[in-house]
Amino acid sequence: MTENPTSPGDRAHYHRLESEFHTLRSLAEPQQAERLAELENADPALAVELRALLAADTRGARLFASEPNIPAPNPQPSIGRFGRFTLLRRLGAGSMGVVDLAMQDAPQRRVALKRMRSDAAGKEAVARFTREADALARLDHPGIAKLYDFGIENADYGPQPWMALQYVEGTELDRAARGWSLEQKLRLVARLADAVDAAHQIGIVHRDLKPSNVLVRDDGRPVVLDFGVAAFLDEDPDSAIHTRTGIVLGTLASMAPEQTLGRHGSVDARADVYALGVMLYELITGTAPVEVRGTTPGEALRRIREEEPKAPRTLVRGLAADVDTIVRTALAKERERRYLSAGALRDDIVRYLEHRPIAARRPSKRYGFNRLLRRNRGLFAAIGAVVVALSIGLFAALLALQRAVRAEVDARRAADLELVGAIERTLEDLWPATPERLGELEFWLDQTQQLETRIRPRFAALDAPLDAPLDAPLNDAGSVLERVTRERLAGARSFFAPDRQRGGARDLERRAADARTLHQRSIGDHRAAWDEAVRAIAVSPRYGGLVIPPQLGLVPLGPDAHSGLFEFAHIGPTGSLPRRRATDESLTFGGSACIVLVLIPGGLAQLGHQRVDPDGARYCDQAQPHEGLAEVLLEPFFIGKYAITQGQYERRVGRIPNYYWPGWAKPPFTVDLRQGADSIDWHEAYRFATSLDLILPTAAQHEYATRAGTSTPFWTGVAPESLSGSENARLTTAAVYVDEDDRVLRWPGLALPGPVGVYRANPFGLYDMAGNGREWCLDRYRVDRFSSELRGGDGLHGPLFEPDLGRPIHRNVRGGRGSVMHSTSGARQDEIESGRLRDVGFRVARALDPVERGHIP
């Protein structure tokens, strides 16, 4: 019977369990207890199971975070009332008061209710409590539990101050961070420091930061609890030590040395910096900086004041020196040597994460010596004289000089190899290859050429055999060094190799040459075409008399027959110029073509859609409830006629990012280089664009270009059916198109992007605006979008970059695939900018040059 877990007996048991469960749930607390007690006698095993079920039920355990949040069917049994609160559970108690989980009557929400014991509520204590609550109420930071309400209840036995704080659910820091990477841990502490800094700025010091006071939410964001109440619960550290040893030892571990002196006035924000340092230390090394467990309080305090923690680097192999320095700076015994503020700690962590030099300095040898001296004044006075006598010995000095000369030669050779690496990395930033960058390009070109003459003779060494055989154990420093040097030398040889396409010395030469000739190639060689384009645009009814100068890097392709808008080829590494067919004036655009830009007339961009008012502007029944209307005045701009293709991306960057590679076939259809590039994150898209003197379109520009003068839900009309043949949003659309070689091909509508430019173009002559793949836009995504927040000219919404504190940054994405809702003109979607998504690619944009750029006489 027990063999089979699904026997009928089990089923009967389950049904019995269920029926008792429902009965018990329907009972009020006392009756429930009564009934359970009865069951306990009759069937103890069943009672145990039922208790577990009821506990799970009362917790309102959500199985998935994604499960729609429904209130637990049975409210938790009450343990009393206080004012407008029903008390549910005791969370903690201290010498000064208690903390309960409570349900507020209106609005209905769970709060952590802190009440001061009335006998502790002296005049001064109440005043401070009020001051702190006041300050806390002004504190609005996602990393700090919010103060909802506070007040003073007049109880029979005197005034009783209370505050209702946000009740946060999460995991305690030390448990949550298990298995995290160093970077994740650093980001977490940076966020914590950001929260703590926000509090410091309005004068609140926590004084009791410790892992158990930090909860990490399911989304990985930390929240600091007990702000401004730590002092209230642990007023007097000394008495606390004696009365509540178990709790306080945890606290002690995070206590700054100056706090151990018990003088409250001497504790400032830097005590919190120390506590953050303790958390950082523990997260990184897994041990406490100063071990205070298993000691007497007096001994613990002494250790905190005097014992230097072990350097994190000695505990964690391979830990970066900068991280070591950051931790030790935060943990300095003398607070003058610590970070001045939590904000400074945060900034240094962020600097490290962004590979910038940190501000904190490693304690110098002299500093260490001074500390030693201070502690052992007598001893050093005695031996000082001997040390000085030895160090001026002539022989020692000569030896040192000889070593230095030899070291300098070695160092210069090593520095050359270092320089190769540095130039290689710099090369990534030496874009775009425009005349404005020519000075910089030529400077590095000069450096590279000098370097090449010095370093080339050394390549011969690479062909000589290693002194030690390759499989010899790496047990002496000499052979390790030799191997490392060889590897770097091999790297240098590849950098200077004549056949290296990208990222080497030849690439730099090519780029400098491109920059030098760009004006000639785009404007000089096409002067007549430019003159004609400038004239035609000025008199075109579509542009309202717009006069433009010739645009550096572009070549005019004339107007599109249908839209009447002027189109331009972007010359550069992305491909060859398309031409207009004589027959219907369409472009020969294929997998080898370069970027084509369309000049969009400026105007008032009326953005967004709504489904509140069917008679109002831009009504769309597909609109999401949070979406609303906005408008902004846009300058004329260029936008890509097509999304960036795989071929264009590959020719510039050197790799194909796509999920579906060229050659992937579902006969007779074969993916080729004309397919839109995808699986590219926002940064890669942004780098690609800016490296070509281009940019991504803002969401406003993208929508304005998509609408192309229409105000209907889709640019094709009101009904989703109107999209047919214009997008790849529905699985049922198929398209017929003509390729570069004038062959007629057909692409099935499906859940992957087709080649760009297959579906019908919109009134501006732009392809795939409603969706083939989805497309990144320039600006960050924010749910709310008000006209006043949009920058006139290009419609940029908010700052492009903000300090990165490790919160995921969302960017606007537009267009749809497999989704009619996303194919509406007014919809914006958000994606995390670091995501490489199989259906997200991008197109480029560019502002108008106000004057002719880049003419080199």
Added chain:
Amino acid sequence: MDVEREGSVAPDLGADSPQAQLVANCYERLRILARRLLGEGGHAAGVDPTEVVHECYMRLEKLADFRNLGEGPFFVLAATSIRHVLVELARRNGAAKRGGNFDRVTLDDNVSLSRGERLDLLDLEEALGRLAVLHPRQARVVELRLFGGLDLGEIARLLEVAERTVSNDWAMARAWLAVQLG
């Protein structure tokens, strides 16, 4: 088989048939669901929500009578298929990771018990299997709720039982699962 069908990866439903609308709808719904289950981007899980949706879609497409299903049965199938795909991916990831001496894979921070403990999808799958034997309807309710994203009212209509019944089923199944997984 006609030529039109042969090259097509997507089902040939005829542009604007009710089924086509249903498919488009379903696709959208699968997308939203996968995103909610896996977190945005699904990176933590190493699972691409787009991939999950696509996988599910491919599975549904293989069903012969797929095109003639009404909305109700369609969502029942969709929920089952999303569950299977997720479990399969978890197994695949788990197998790879176990080789490297890792703990059993969990899908994501978002797929977690509310107290912040990670929920192992494979454990859930196993517990659901047991529940399916003890009380098939309750297992179905859990599946529709968790993997189909339907609310209790929708589930009641779909299973043609009173909403009160579904709500009781859900309370019992949830508590039972929480105990099993706790």
